[in-house]
Amino acid sequence: MKAELVVLLLCAVSYTSAQSIGEGKKQKDLSVMLDEVVITGTGTEHYLKNAPVQTEIITRKVLEQYQARSMEELLSGLSPSLTFHDGNMGSHIQLNGLNNDYILIMIDGKRMNGDVGGQNDLNLLNPANIERIEIVKGAASSLYGSDAIAGVINIITKKNRDKTDFTSILRVGEYGDVRESASLGVTVGTVKSVTGVNCSHTDGWRNTDLQWNQQQLKSGSTLKTVNRSSDYTVTEDLTWTLNGKLSLTASGSYYERWVARSHGQWSYLSNDFYYRNYGLAIGGKYELNGRSYLTADVSFDRYGYFYDYKLQEVTDYFKDGDRITYYPGQRIKQSLQRQILGQAKGVFYFGERHILNAGLEYLYNHLESPHHIDGDKASVYTLAAYAQEEWTVLEDLVVTVGARGTLHKETGFNLSPKVSVLYKMNDFNLRASYAFGYKSPTVKELYYNYTTALGGGTVTAYHGNTDLKAQTSQYASVGLEYVGNELQVSVTAYVNQLRNMIELVEINLSAEEKLDEIEKSKKYMNLTRARIGGMDFTFNYLPTKDITIGGGYSFADPKAQYPNQGLRYMKYIPIDATSQHNATLNATWRHSWKRYRLGLGIYGRYQSVRRYVEDNNAEAFQTWRINTAHTLLEMKKWTLTLNAGVDNVFNYVDRTPFGRNRATTTPGRTFYASALIKFKSK
């Protein structure tokens, strides 16, 4: 731990996200939105309407209007390509048919650390601290490296630009839902500070009392559809502007989460869950002549996942020849994931026509997981270098070419190139891109060596594989966007092909394993492939200054090969838990009187049948929400908005018994209220 701290303190310089060029404009809402500055697609700042790579954004304003109870609800409610489904370990995100393994989630351009079963923990995000969310679909490994195969979700946090800036959102809903998200920005001299606090709690709920148990459908289940949970996050970001050229940043975050699991007949769950994360980052930005700049930063994150025992559990683990037993009240470590990320980057503007973005990255991942890895610990590192050129060939033609070379401890060298083209014809943008994506094997896939009988089943030996190659993909897309005064529409068609996908494959038992009475042996191997074709459509329409209509439709046909499927062995079948059609729609009407503004919003989401490899498909559903926003006007520094709304107006509830696949966890129609308070002093 001390060594890690020293590494952090030794490294001096950093990064700052980009965004200020679009500030302070008073325009119509559509142009305001299109004048948002985005950074994720190219790593350089562009107005959304001119971005060389198609980028979807969720702005702070939309986020505040939507009044979601969770990050999942926010993302799935506002982006048609993002869906969430229930999994063993909670909620699983999907982007255009691929799961979290193939989605890179970043906070201010830095990959999020920590997952449980491959799922990033989105609960540690503070909605009040989010400036905007940028979603770039398709392979982006040329800039961001591993995992950016389905796409990238970049959460841009607030940077304080005022003397004092305070935001507080308190949301209260049924089932004991409470969330308080607050953010306080203060400027003292040359130091800017943003402090964030986010706490949330839910009592959880149960949509059915039926449960599948030993192939029988039983009533009286004590499981909950959504478990009771509480969490909080505290963050602090400091920016110190030394002079006109150099600024330094330091940030830290701390997060804890408790999930209680009810238990009783059918499921005697012996433990609750506990999660804990902290992160530290320091960095700096040095402005060169013109708009060019250099940034460098180093971050350290540590994510822990624990079992809080409430029942005694005799284990099959031994220490010094004695059997380990877990006792009620004990907190037992399941995994600790440490990540050190060092990035140095330069963005160079050469004349009016060339932008060069080049950088170096060092990533170190350490996994500690008692009884699950030989020696309980393992680590990998990668070193990467990338360069990207944005060349404005003609006034209306921008070509972006980039590549990233990554050196991985076990898989060696990988090259991920990307080329994208933006051609502007009056109000139309034509975009095309072709990119390689890649995902390096996880620490677990490389080093897992473990024997267990899951759920009292077959005694199986699992083997990591240090000979694994990276999973790779090729992605091609063509998109057309219309940007008019009142209407913005975009259509993008894409194909994504994945190779060398890593699967757990049954292998022959070794003589030693037979002697140890192991019944099956499985190893991670580069075995399967996937191919996804799809189309995304989004639009925003502002017929009058009071009305906004927006939405999107996403079609995806993701198919992959699966081993261990009997007669379907290695045939292309729909990827597990994917739906082909997803759509969102939102319509808001806002009208201001002298001292009062009323906002009415209707939000809808549709998801078609979710197809599963095993068991039942989850049924199609749609949910609708009505939000009313009441804002007091004519207060100079203060903004006060009270929201009241009905979520899931038509009371859709999926009452599929526990143990089978569900479409959604919504408890049905619920009422909520929230207060948004803002204070700003220039």
Next chain:
Amino acid sequence: MNMRFFKSSMQAVFLTTVMCTGVVACSDNDDEESTRNPAEQQVARTKQHDTALLLCTFGSTYNESLSVYDDIIDDFKAEFPDVDVYMSFTSRTCINRVQASTGIERYELDQWLKAIGDAGYTRVAVQSLHVIPGEEYLSLMNTDIKKYFMIQWYPNINVLRSANLLAADEDTKAVAEVLYKHYASQLAEKNNIVLLMGHGNPDENYNANHKYADVQEALQRKAVNKNIFVGTVDYGDMLFWPNEVEENPADRITDASIVRSHYPACIYSQIMQYCDDNGLQPADVKVYIAPFMSIAGDHAHNDLWGLEALVEGANINDVELCTNKYSWRERLEKIGFQVQRNFESHPMSQIGADHGIVDGCGIRALGSYPEIRQIWVKHLREQWDANAWENGQDYQ
């Protein structure tokens, strides 16, 4: 450097330092994994004598097993009043499940043995509750008791090892006698068949599976119609259908004539042969089914009776004979036999109970017969009277 710049620099450094130390100083509050033995407490509460008796079985999560285990414990207590009785489960799942749902403490062998050894007992009798002397039984007696407990851990404690149910030929005869008496009226009719499901030892090297064939033979000697059969749920030759456990469907045998010609010992071949020999059609035959296991647990409820399919009202036409996905009852009914659903079965009204029911299940297991329980007791009595105690020093 002006004062303002200095002040703000100091503030930044201070805040950063506070933040870093604050965050880094936090501990996870997690606990060391503990090897404290939970069996010690139970032994401390129980210990009244110098001799312990450890009853060893695989265990069950089913509520039906509770009263049978209680009866077994009571029988031993009645016969050996001066010993403290403990019961061990080999299955960790069963230990944790039973404790969570009932509070009853079974533990692993190593946990009981260490707790007993440390508690000051001078003698430990170990009674197997296994039916056949298969892999579990030999592992218990040779590895856990002899190698670890006697030789490595407690060479000074005297140990008495007592055999499983079907140890000697006379046990086989005795069990057959009890069962024959129980089914006598059914066996008297030619158009009745009694089918018993044993567990079986999947590894054939242990040479213990022949005990089932011995029992069948002994029963058929008594039953003039030879209309009682013993099969297994987990051993190749005596399964309902050969290769039924194959996970790869392509490896399963689907042709009934091949089964009959190549696998005459499997249950399907035996009962079809019985029908042929007696000029019966399956539809003419009533079948009575029961487990040939110490308790009626998961195998009896699901692999034998197929209760889940009854709950769901599954279509008999979907049933395939060649896979153990379907219970014996379903496959028998698919062939056309009249399985006697009301004979010693689980009450249909309580089919959905969590891991069976404490009272009222009609399924009779071997441990449900007092006379059969007495065979285990007799084994220990004989060893006891022969003063067959030994300890680790005898092997040094």
